Amino acid sequence: MNDETPDWVMDVLDVNCPSRDVFVDLADKWSLLLLVSLRFVGAQRFSELQRSVGGISRAMLAQSLKSLERDGVVVRDVDGKVAPPRVVYDLTPLGEELADESRVLCDWSQRRSDEVHAARKAFDESRSARDVAAQPA
Amino acid sequence: MNDETPDWVMDVLDVNCPSRDVFVDLADKWSLLLLVSLRFVGAQRFSELQRSVGGISRAMLAQSLKSLERDGVVVRDVDGKVAPPRVVYDLTPLGEELADESRVLCDWSQRRSDEVHAARKAFDESRSARDVAAQPA
Numbered sequence: 001m002n003d004e005t006p007d008w009v010m011d012v013l014d015v016n017c018p019s020r021d022v023f024v025d026l027a028d029k030w031s032l033l034l035l036v037s038l039r040f041v042g043a044q045r046f047s048e049l050q051r052s053v054g055g056i057s058r059a060m061l062a063q064s065l066k067s068l069e070r071d072g073v074v075v076r077d078v079d080g081k082v083a084p085p086r087v088v089y090d091l092t093p094l095g096e097e098l099a100d101e102s103r104v105l106c107d108w109s110q111r112r113s114d115e116v117h118a119a120r121k122a123f124d125e126s127r128s129a130r131d132v133a134a135q136p137a
Numbered sequence: 138m139n140d141e142t143p144d145w146v147m148d149v150l151d152v153n154c155p156s157r158d159v160f161v162d163l164a165d166k167w168s169l170l171l172l173v174s175l176r177f178v179g180a181q182r183f184s185e186l187q188r189s190v191g192g193i194s195r196a197m198l199a200q201s202l203k204s205l206e207r208d209g210v211v212v213r214d215v216d217g218k219v220a221p222p223r224v225v226y227d228l229t230p231l232g233e234e235l236a237d238e239s240r241v242l243c244d245w246s247q248r249r250s251d252e253v254h255a256a257r258k259a260f261d262e263s264r265s266a267r268d269v270a271a272q273p274a
Contacts, residue, residue: 005177005178006177008243008244008247009173009174009177009178009243011247012170012173012243012246012247013170013173013174013189013190013191014191015191015192016191018250018251018254019243019246019247019250020191020246021250021254022246022247022249022250022253022254023166023170023242023243023246024166025253026242026245026246027164027165027166027169027170027242027246028164028165028166029160029161029164029165032164033149033150033160033164036146036149036150037146037150040142040143040146041142041146052150053150054150054151054152054153054157055152069260070256070257070260070261071253071256071257072252072253072255072256072257072259072260073253073256094249094252094253094256097245097249098245098249101241101242101244101245102242104238104239104241105160105163105164105238105239105242106145106146106149106156106160107145107238108163108234108235108238109149109156109157109159109160109163109164110145110148110149110156112159112231112234112235113155113156113158113159114155115209115231116159116162116208116209116210116231117155117158117159118209119207119208119209119210119231120207120208120209122209123206123207123209124207
């Protein structure tokens, strides 16, 4: 940390700062994938979201939706005119904005996917070469 | 999911897609905070990073750094000319690019912090009002 470090960096790194507290809730793979799905696929029921976001468990989906609703980025709409009541999750305007911002991480992951996978392969190969070299003769 | 859903959305939501696999490694609070610290504070030793990123444990820091190094976004430089050897972590050019992209989430957290905290307060109050109403007389 030095005098030239921007304020927003110091805030987000500081565990006592309100913006850090917001960041940790949202900088999470499931939260971000749910926001992206709701933004680009549209409002969905619980079971539709579970199919949309591959690999998410029911418990994690329920917990993530509750956290996003509490943060004011997702809204739970209940249509009581049908029986049983139809519950649909959608984004608030704040959530739409965040989903649009989150897109940069998805874009980056897609654009740099080959490079990251190549780096992983090289890393794993250098580790196993080192392990072989370290084995007793 | 429908025909108008963009390809990049379908990719990142698909558990079998290579870019999803990259996304889940990096869309994580500790990974993103480490990238931001290395980008805007500069190259750091392990203990400096632990102080910089408030609240991270030693075990989580070690695990996150190894994962970021494997993904090719962080490099571990060992200066063997001093004793004991000095180990410093820094970003690769790929990591610098990702850190710059991640900034949007930090900016958003800071810009919308008040609104998110107000939403949390309203959510918690409506829950406790409901709990009181549901109590037996």
